Amino acid sequence: xxxxxxxxxxxxxxxxxxxxxxxxxxxxxxxxxxxxxxxxxxxxxxxxxxxxxxxxxxxxxxxxxxxxxxxxxxxxxxxxxxxxxxxxxxxxxxxxxxxxxxxxxxxxxxxxxxxxxxxxxxxxxxxxxxxxxxxxxxxxxxxxxxxxxxxxxxxxxxxxxxxxxxxxxxxxxxxxxxxxxxxxxxxxxxxxxxxxxxxxxxxxxxxxxxxxxxxxxxxxxxxxxxxxxxxxxx
Numbered sequence: 598x599x600x601x602x603x604x605x606x607x608x609x610x611x612x613x614x615x616x617x618x619x620x621x622x623x624x625x626x627x628x629x630x631x632x633x634x635x636x637x638x639x640x641x642x643x644x645x646x647x648x649x650x651x652x653x654x655x656x657x658x659x660x661x662x663x664x665x666x667x668x669x670x671x672x673x674x675x676x677x678x679x680x681x682x683x684x685x686x687x688x689x690x691x692x693x694x695x696x697x698x699x700x701x702x703x704x705x706x707x708x709x710x711x712x713x714x715x716x717x718x719x720x721x722x723x724x725x726x727x728x729x730x731x732x733x734x735x736x737x738x739x740x741x742x743x744x745x746x747x748x749x750x751x752x753x754x755x756x757x758x759x760x761x762x763x764x765x766x767x768x769x770x771x772x773x774x775x776x777x778x779x780x781x782x783x784x785x786x787x788x789x790x791x792x793x794x795x796x797x798x799x800x801x802x803x804x805x806x807x808x809x810x811x812x813x814x815x816x817x818x819x820x821x822x823x824x825x826x827x828x829x830x831x
Contacts, residue, residue, distance in 0.1 A: 599637060600692065600716030602627055602699070605727075609709030619706040623699040623713070630695040633657060636686055647684040661687050664694065668787035673802065675795035676787045680765035693718045693751055693786025712746075718789075720749040720782040734774035734814055741774065741814065742828040748808075749782035753789040764794045771796025775813035777803065778826070785809070797821065 604623065608616040633655075635641045642658055645651050654662065665678045665687050678687045696715035700722065703711040710725035719729050726747040733739040734754055744750055754774035755762060762770045775793035777785050792799045792813050803811045804823045812822035822828070 599635070599688075602696065602713065602715045604699075604703070605712040605714070606703060607709040607711070609707070611707055615706070616708065619703050619708065622706070623702040626702055627695055627699050627715075630657075630691070630698065634661065634687070634691050634695070636683070636688060643685075643687070647686075661691055661694065664783055665690055665787070668784055668791075671784070671802075671806075672788065672791035672795070672799060674765055675791035675799050677765040680763055682763070689753065689790035690783050690787040692716065693720070693749070694783035696720050697749070697782045718749075718751040718782060718786050719746055721746055723748075731774070731776050735818070741820075742776070742812065744776065744778050744828070746778060748779055749785045750776060750778045751782060751786040751789040752776045753786075753793040754814075755793075762790065762794055770794050771815065772813040773816050775811070777809060777811040779809040 604620060606616060633641055634643045636643060638644060642651060642655060646654060646658060668676045668690055676689060678685050692715050696713045696718055697720050700711060700713045700720045704722045710722050712719060712721045712727050721727055726745060728743055729746045729750055730740040731742045731744060731752055733741040752774060754772055764770055770793060772793040775789050777788040777792060792811055796813060800811060800821055800823060803809050810823045810826040812820060812826050814820050
């Protein structure tokens, strides 16, 4: 998935050796999914699927395809992995999906609370709350916002990986940075990609979705946000 993943864990009463084993298991899950879904590894299932070499997708790939179809519907086509050069590319969803699965390893193992940060896409255990800084798209050592996360937050844009986003409708990409807060990180990740691509049209969709807030910054530096989005914490 081409990114760095970090963990922040409150172990509660768990012994250190148990927490270490959980972290090893969470990391192993991420490596397993990277081996399966990397577009950079020619022998990954996803790469072989893109080349037409997979007749029957695995249950995991079927799940990712279904999640991508749902996200495409929710975003009215602004998130569309089938519009990418080279064929189906679910990277805009699968990073958050994988992070959520790694978090589940920690949660099911009994930690008091945990946060998984996959290259700026963040998910936290139920009942937890963390204040998370959002990287400023123009100033490397600055934040553009701090958001409170009690489920997930995802940021997409052009400032880290360059011009990798594609507008399925042929227009320009609307944002240098777009952040969505709330919900399941797999969908939140896809929504952030859609918001970066679609701007106002996607922002209006997000305003109507319960439990989600968002903001984006245009190439000219103008910030737009949903009605309930708070860009700082008390």
